[in-house]
Amino acid sequence: DQQVKQNSPSLSVQEGRISILNCDYTNSMFDYFLWYKKYPAEGPTFLISISSIKDKNEDGRFTVFLNKSAKHLSLHIVPSQPGDSAVYFCAASPDPSGTYKYIFGTGTRLKVLA
Amino acid sequence: DAMVIQNPRYQVTQFGKPVTLSCSQTLNHNVMYWYQQKSSQAPKLLFHYYDKDFNNEADTPDNFQSRRPNTSFCFLDIRSPGLGDAAMYLCATSRTPNLAGYNEQFFGPGTRLTVL
Structure with a gap:
Protein backbone atom coordinates (compact mmCIF):
# COMPACT_ATOMS: atom_id res chain seq x y z
CA ASP A 1 0.00 0.00 0.00
CA GLN A 2 1.72 3.11 -1.24
CA GLN A 3 1.72 5.91 1.29
CA VAL A 4 3.30 8.48 -1.03
CA LYS A 5 1.90 8.72 -4.52
CA GLN A 6 3.05 10.57 -7.59
CA ASN A 7 0.27 9.83 -10.02
CA SER A 8 1.85 11.44 -13.07
CA PRO A 9 4.73 9.31 -14.31
CA SER A 10 5.77 11.98 -16.79
CA LEU A 11 5.30 15.65 -17.62
CA SER A 12 6.41 17.78 -20.57
CA VAL A 13 6.66 21.56 -20.32
CA GLN A 14 7.93 24.27 -22.63
CA GLU A 15 11.06 26.14 -21.59
CA GLY A 16 10.19 29.28 -19.66
CA ARG A 17 6.78 28.00 -18.52
CA ILE A 18 5.82 26.71 -15.09
CA SER A 19 6.28 23.04 -14.19
CA ILE A 20 3.97 21.69 -11.48
CA LEU A 21 4.73 18.30 -10.01
CA ASN A 22 2.24 16.78 -7.63
CA CYS A 23 2.47 14.39 -4.72
CA ASP A 24 -0.25 12.92 -2.50
CA TYR A 25 0.17 11.09 0.77
CA THR A 26 -2.11 9.01 2.93
CA ASN A 27 -0.52 9.11 6.38
CA SER A 28 -1.55 12.17 8.37
CA MET A 29 1.39 11.56 10.71
CA PHE A 30 3.87 12.58 8.02
CA ASP A 31 5.61 15.67 9.30
CA TYR A 32 8.37 16.53 6.86
CA PHE A 33 8.48 16.38 3.11
CA LEU A 34 11.30 16.60 0.58
CA TRP A 35 11.76 16.72 -3.14
CA TYR A 36 14.71 15.03 -4.79
CA LYS A 37 15.88 15.36 -8.37
CA LYS A 38 17.56 12.50 -10.22
CA TYR A 39 19.51 12.67 -13.46
CA PRO A 40 20.28 9.47 -15.37
CA ALA A 41 23.24 7.50 -13.99
CA GLU A 42 23.32 9.67 -10.86
CA GLY A 43 21.87 9.31 -7.40
CA PRO A 44 18.96 11.49 -6.27
CA THR A 45 19.99 14.93 -5.05
CA PHE A 46 18.10 16.96 -2.50
CA LEU A 47 16.16 19.87 -3.94
CA ILE A 48 13.85 21.44 -1.37
CA SER A 49 11.95 20.49 1.77
CA ILE A 50 9.00 21.64 3.84
CA SER A 51 7.82 20.88 7.33
CA SER A 52 4.18 20.56 8.30
CA ILE A 53 4.26 23.82 10.23
CA LYS A 54 4.54 25.67 6.91
CA ASP A 55 2.43 25.71 3.79
CA LYS A 56 5.05 27.13 1.44
CA ASN A 57 8.81 27.08 1.06
CA GLU A 58 10.69 28.84 -1.69
CA ASP A 59 14.23 28.51 -2.97
CA GLY A 60 15.01 30.42 -6.14
CA ARG A 61 12.99 28.99 -9.00
CA PHE A 62 11.64 26.17 -6.84
CA THR A 63 8.64 26.46 -4.53
CA VAL A 64 6.97 23.68 -2.60
CA PHE A 65 3.37 24.05 -1.42
CA LEU A 66 1.83 21.87 1.27
CA ASN A 67 -1.90 21.40 1.76
CA LYS A 68 -2.22 19.32 4.91
CA SER A 69 -5.99 19.03 4.82
CA ALA A 70 -5.81 17.56 1.32
CA LYS A 71 -2.64 15.59 2.10
CA HIS A 72 -1.11 17.05 -1.01
CA LEU A 73 2.08 18.81 -1.90
CA SER A 74 3.33 20.26 -5.13
CA LEU A 75 6.61 21.47 -6.53
CA HIS A 76 6.54 24.49 -8.80
CA ILE A 77 9.47 25.32 -11.05
CA VAL A 78 9.36 28.78 -12.58
CA PRO A 79 10.69 29.37 -15.15
CA SER A 80 11.43 25.85 -16.32
CA GLN A 81 14.78 25.27 -17.99
CA PRO A 82 16.03 22.36 -20.13
CA GLY A 83 18.49 21.48 -17.34
CA ASP A 84 15.52 20.78 -15.09
CA SER A 85 14.73 17.70 -17.16
CA ALA A 86 15.06 14.84 -14.67
CA VAL A 87 13.04 12.49 -12.52
CA TYR A 88 11.60 14.16 -9.42
CA PHE A 89 10.86 12.13 -6.29
CA CYS A 90 8.66 13.24 -3.46
CA ALA A 91 9.52 11.82 -0.01
CA ALA A 92 7.80 12.00 3.36
CA SER A 93 8.98 11.36 6.88
CA PRO A 94 6.79 9.47 9.27
CA ASP A 95 8.69 10.58 12.31
CA PRO A 96 11.36 13.26 12.10
CA SER A 97 12.77 12.80 15.58
CA GLY A 98 14.38 9.56 16.54
CA THR A 99 13.91 7.73 13.28
CA TYR A 100 15.53 8.35 9.94
CA LYS A 101 13.15 6.84 7.50
CA TYR A 102 11.61 8.46 4.45
CA ILE A 103 8.93 7.00 2.23
CA PHE A 104 9.46 7.81 -1.44
CA GLY A 105 7.04 8.18 -4.27
CA THR A 106 7.59 6.52 -7.64
CA GLY A 107 8.80 9.70 -9.30
CA THR A 108 7.69 11.98 -12.12
CA ARG A 109 9.86 12.34 -15.19
CA LEU A 110 9.95 16.00 -16.24
CA LYS A 111 10.97 16.94 -19.72
CA VAL A 112 11.50 20.63 -20.45
CA LEU A 113 11.33 21.31 -24.15
CA ALA A 114 13.58 23.99 -25.63
CA ASP B 1 34.42 17.27 -2.76
CA ALA B 2 32.61 15.46 0.00
CA MET B 3 30.55 12.68 -1.46
CA VAL B 4 28.97 9.25 -1.35
CA ILE B 5 30.74 6.69 -3.53
CA GLN B 6 29.37 3.36 -4.66
CA ASN B 7 31.37 0.56 -6.21
CA PRO B 8 30.94 -1.01 -8.59
CA ARG B 9 28.49 1.04 -10.65
CA TYR B 10 27.39 -2.08 -12.50
CA GLN B 11 27.50 -5.59 -11.09
CA VAL B 12 26.57 -8.82 -12.83
CA THR B 13 26.18 -11.97 -10.82
CA GLN B 14 24.79 -15.42 -11.33
CA PHE B 15 21.66 -16.77 -9.74
CA GLY B 16 22.57 -17.91 -6.23
CA LYS B 17 26.12 -16.54 -6.28
CA PRO B 18 26.82 -14.22 -3.32
CA VAL B 19 27.56 -10.63 -4.17
CA THR B 20 28.74 -7.62 -2.15
CA LEU B 21 28.10 -4.00 -3.00
CA SER B 22 30.10 -1.28 -1.32
CA CYS B 23 29.49 2.29 -0.27
CA SER B 24 31.88 4.82 1.16
CA GLN B 25 31.38 8.40 2.27
CA THR B 26 33.59 11.37 2.94
CA LEU B 27 30.81 13.38 4.61
CA ASN B 28 31.45 11.90 8.07
CA HIS B 29 27.74 11.30 8.49
CA ASN B 30 26.72 8.92 11.21
CA VAL B 31 23.66 7.47 9.48
CA MET B 32 23.96 5.26 6.39
CA TYR B 33 21.13 3.68 4.40
CA TRP B 34 20.66 1.07 1.71
CA TYR B 35 17.74 1.36 -0.70
CA GLN B 36 16.56 -0.97 -3.44
CA GLN B 37 14.95 0.62 -6.47
CA LYS B 38 13.32 -1.40 -9.22
CA SER B 39 12.31 0.08 -12.55
CA SER B 40 9.55 2.70 -12.27
CA GLN B 41 9.21 2.06 -8.55
CA ALA B 42 10.00 4.14 -5.50
CA PRO B 43 13.30 3.59 -3.70
CA LYS B 44 12.61 1.09 -0.93
CA LEU B 45 14.58 1.25 2.30
CA LEU B 46 16.23 -2.06 3.16
CA PHE B 47 18.03 -1.05 6.36
CA HIS B 48 20.03 1.70 7.95
CA TYR B 49 22.82 2.17 10.45
CA GLY B 84 13.90 -10.72 -8.45
CA ASP B 85 16.86 -9.02 -6.76
CA ALA B 86 17.95 -7.37 -9.99
CA ALA B 87 17.61 -3.66 -9.25
CA MET B 88 19.43 -0.41 -8.61
CA TYR B 89 20.89 -0.31 -5.10
CA LEU B 90 21.29 3.15 -3.65
CA CYS B 91 23.41 4.06 -0.65
CA ALA B 92 22.64 7.25 1.24
CA THR B 93 23.97 9.07 4.28
CA SER B 94 22.67 11.69 6.66
CA ARG B 95 23.59 13.52 9.81
CA THR B 96 21.73 12.96 13.03
CA PRO B 97 18.52 15.00 12.76
CA ASN B 98 18.85 18.61 13.79
CA LEU B 99 17.03 20.15 16.74
CA ALA B 100 13.89 20.40 14.65
CA GLY B 101 14.15 16.67 14.01
CA TYR B 102 14.92 16.82 10.31
CA ASN B 103 17.70 15.50 8.16
CA GLU B 104 18.55 15.39 4.49
CA GLN B 105 19.85 12.26 2.84
CA PHE B 106 22.76 12.38 0.42
CA PHE B 107 22.75 9.64 -2.19
CA GLY B 108 25.45 7.84 -4.08
CA PRO B 109 25.09 7.15 -7.81
CA GLY B 110 23.87 3.62 -7.22
CA THR B 111 24.96 0.14 -8.27
CA ARG B 112 22.88 -1.56 -10.93
CA LEU B 113 22.75 -5.28 -10.19
CA THR B 114 21.99 -7.79 -12.92
CA VAL B 115 21.29 -11.41 -11.99
CA LEU B 116 21.76 -14.00 -14.74
Missing part, protein backbone atom coordinates in the same frame (compact mmCIF):
# COMPACT_ATOMS: atom_id res chain seq x y z
CA TYR B 50 22.86 4.85 13.09
CA ASP B 51 26.53 4.72 13.97
CA LYS B 52 26.98 1.01 14.61
CA ASP B 53 23.34 0.34 15.44
CA PHE B 54 21.77 -1.72 12.71
CA ASN B 55 18.08 -1.19 11.88
CA ASN B 56 16.43 -3.68 9.57
CA GLU B 57 13.13 -2.95 7.82
CA ALA B 58 10.51 -5.51 8.71
CA ASP B 59 9.99 -6.61 5.12
CA THR B 60 13.67 -6.84 4.12
CA PRO B 61 14.38 -10.45 3.13
CA ASP B 62 16.93 -12.39 5.19
CA ASN B 63 18.88 -12.81 1.97
CA PHE B 64 20.06 -9.21 2.42
CA GLN B 65 22.67 -8.45 5.05
CA SER B 66 24.78 -5.41 5.79
CA ARG B 67 28.06 -4.55 7.48
CA ARG B 68 29.44 -1.25 8.62
CA PRO B 69 33.03 -1.74 9.75
CA ASN B 70 33.63 1.98 10.33
CA THR B 71 31.99 5.38 9.83
CA SER B 72 33.07 5.67 6.23
CA PHE B 73 32.14 2.29 4.79
CA CYS B 74 29.00 0.23 4.51
CA PHE B 75 28.47 -3.01 2.59
CA LEU B 76 25.39 -4.73 1.24
CA ASP B 77 25.69 -8.51 1.02
CA ILE B 78 23.19 -10.52 -0.99
CA ARG B 79 23.73 -14.11 0.06
CA SER B 80 21.88 -15.91 -2.71
CA PRO B 81 20.68 -13.49 -5.38
CA GLY B 82 17.51 -14.36 -7.19
CA LEU B 83 16.23 -12.94 -10.46
